[in-house]
Amino acid sequence: MTQTLASSLSEFADIRFTTGISIIIPTYKEVENIPHILERIDQLRRAHDLTLEVLFLDDNSQDGSAEAVAAAGYDWARIIVRTKDRGLSPAVIDGFAAAQYPVLVCMDCDLSHPPEKVPQMILALNTGQQMVIGSRYVPGASTDDDWGFLRWLNSVVATLLARPLTSVRDPMSGFFAMRKGDFDSVNDLNPVGYKIALELVVKCGFENVGEVPIHFTDRIHGESKLTFKEQLKYIKHLRRLYLHRFANAMYLAQFLVVGASGVVVNLAVLSLLLVMGLPETVCLAGGIGVSVLTNFLLNRRFTFSYARHGHLGKQFLGFLGASAVGAGVSFVMSVFLRSQITDGLSYGLHLAALGGIASGMIFNYLGNRFLVFRKTHIRK
Ligand SMILES: Nc1nc2c(ncn2[C@@H]2O[C@H](COP(=O)(O)OP(=O)(O)O)[C@@H](O)[C@H]2O)c(=O)[nH]1
Ligand SMILES: [Mg+2]
CATH class of the missing domain: 3.90.550.10 (Spore Coat Polysaccharide Biosynthesis Protein SpsA; Chain A)
Structure with a gap:
């Protein structure tokens, strides 16, 4: 008041x-x-x-x-x-x-x-x-x-x-x-x-x-x-x-901002490599590789900045692990939604994929927040 x-x-x-x-x-x-x-x-x-x-x-x-x-x-x-x-x-x-x-x-x-x-x-x-x-x-x-x-x-x-x-x-x-x-x-x-x-x-x-x-x-x-x-x-x-x-809302918002920045980085690198005349598969892989790296670094330095003094290698492996599990969750969820919920709807496959992406992201966020960049990484 x-x-x-x-x-x-x-x-x-x-x-x-x-x-x-x-x-x-x-x-x-x-x-x-x-x-x-x-x-x-x-x-x-x-x-x-x-x-x-x-x-x-x-x-x-x-x-x-x-x-x-x-x-x-x-x-x-x-x-x-x-x-x-x-x-x-x-x-x-x-x-x-x-x-x-x-x-x-x-x-x-x-x-x-x-x-x-x-x-x-x-x-x-x-x-x-x-x-x-x-x-x-x-x-x-x-x-x-x-x-x-x-x-x-x-x-x-x-x-x-x-x-x-x-x-x-x-x-x-x-x-x-x-x-x-x-x-x-x-x-x-x-x-x-x-x-x-x-x-x-x-x-x-x-x-x-x-x-x-x-x-x-x-x-x-x-x-x-x-x-x-x-x-x-x-x-x-x-x-x-x-x-x-507003700790929780802020971590989530920052994580989403970093995720969005990854999309931009991915497309920028892809375009750059295409201009350099590399094969399309290499360009796609390059975009993914660089954006995963920038996402990791930004999450470490910015989203979960309290953990920026933790072990870099362990955090990076943890980040890759969380992303892989997140991708698996996304896939399983998409398949489930496709067969049980969106079957028969127009754009049913796309809707199922979106649902999968959302659950993968939530999983990814929780994994990063509470495992990869958990608070015990704070420097004494
Ligand atoms: N001790 C100390 N006082 C400062 C510092 N910077 C400003 N001040 C004092 O803080 C008060 C507010 O600063 P001022 O320059 O008037 O800012 P303004 O009112 O926003 O224009 C004044 O009494 C300044 O002398 C500083 O770095 N150290
Ligand atoms: Mg003044």
């Missing part, structure tokens, strides 16, 4: 927050923004008498960020400089792990995310939400006007691709709050790239995610680090999350 929490901050102005809050801010070359965001957070801290800490998780920017945090002189703010495993999501995860308070907030350093919304987010968390997102896509939210069409389209497409994973309107947001306890209890986080909130929603299995509308301000200082390369990583990330959520 996703809920939009549209109440205004003023309703909560007199509420005192007793829980400590750890605000995690990943940074890379944000020296100009650091004093501004600290000032805004300090105003908030005083207004609501908040107990908080701010942790900047900086990927060794070496632009004076560390000095800027020190110069601001707040004893509740510190910077952790990382030198390994560079990236926004790993930085956030390190920050969450290092946090000392039971409520975690993550936000950008570039002032796109209004810190003034934090109390409202925490209240939502305290009234039953498992996570609360500062959202650009719920009623009452807005973004600065100069979002070009392409940036908008990009954001909408990325959000739609994540829709089967969560009904959250803005799972791409980098502004969210959750409990430290929930973070500590999830152990298979594998964030590639930027989408740390989406990773946490899926891996923590959150059902109740609230969304607080925000006005998303474009950054004034510094530049965005969201590059094309990061966007490609998003596709990889999505695939992993789909595998996590």
Whole structure:
């Protein structure tokens, strides 16, 4: 269930927050923004008498960020400089792990995310939400006007691709709050790239995610680090999350895609060999041989990628064996269907053959998934 929490901050102005809050801010070359965001957070801290800490998780920017945090002189703010495993999501995860308070907030350093919304987010968390997102896509939210069409389209497409994973309107947001306890209890986080909130929603299995509308301000200082390369990583990330959520359907879909690619490879090789003037039987055999090989390699590397470190030779023999048995199943099934079911129908033989192909494929899939590329091949 996703809920939009549209109440205004003023309703909560007199509420005192007793829980400590750890605000995690990943940074890379944000020296100009650091004093501004600290000032805004300090105003908030005083207004609501908040107990908080701010942790900047900086990927060794070496632009004076560390000095800027020190110069601001707040004893509740510190910077952790990382030198390994560079990236926004790993930085956030390190920050969450290092946090000392039971409520975690993550936000950008570039002032796109209004810190003034934090109390409202925490209240939502305290009234039953498992996570609360500062959202650009719920009623009452807005973004600065100069979002070009392409940036908008990009954001909408990325959000739609994540829709089967969560009904959250803005799972791409980098502004969210959750409990430290929930973070500590999830152990298979594998964030590639930027989408740390989406990773946490899926891996923590959150059902109740609230969304607080925000006005998303474009950054004034510094530049965005969201590059094309990061966007490609998003596709990889999505695939992993789909595998996590819909494992069986995903393996089958990938197996079928690879199977279809085999048809294309087969026909392409056949045509190529024909052009080279080889006898037809050689061309047919060549098409089959090459497509069996590409199917095997793609299934190993892509469909069942968790098994890609298993023994290549054994897997290949297993794959050939499964294909041979699959072909036998297909034949027996076709003969059965022809004699018992499709006899007397027009195109009866073809229908029987199609039924045979389907059962052969199902058999093949199960053999590959549970025998040839079974999970024990995972590298320790
Ligand atoms: N630690 C760390 N922070 C990063 C990295 N890339 C981006 N950030 C920070 O993550 C936040 C979001 O990045 P930003 O460039 O504003 O992305 P955008 O809002 O999508 O344009 C900012 O505070 C950045 O400084 C990184 O590789 N490591
Ligand atoms: Mg930003």
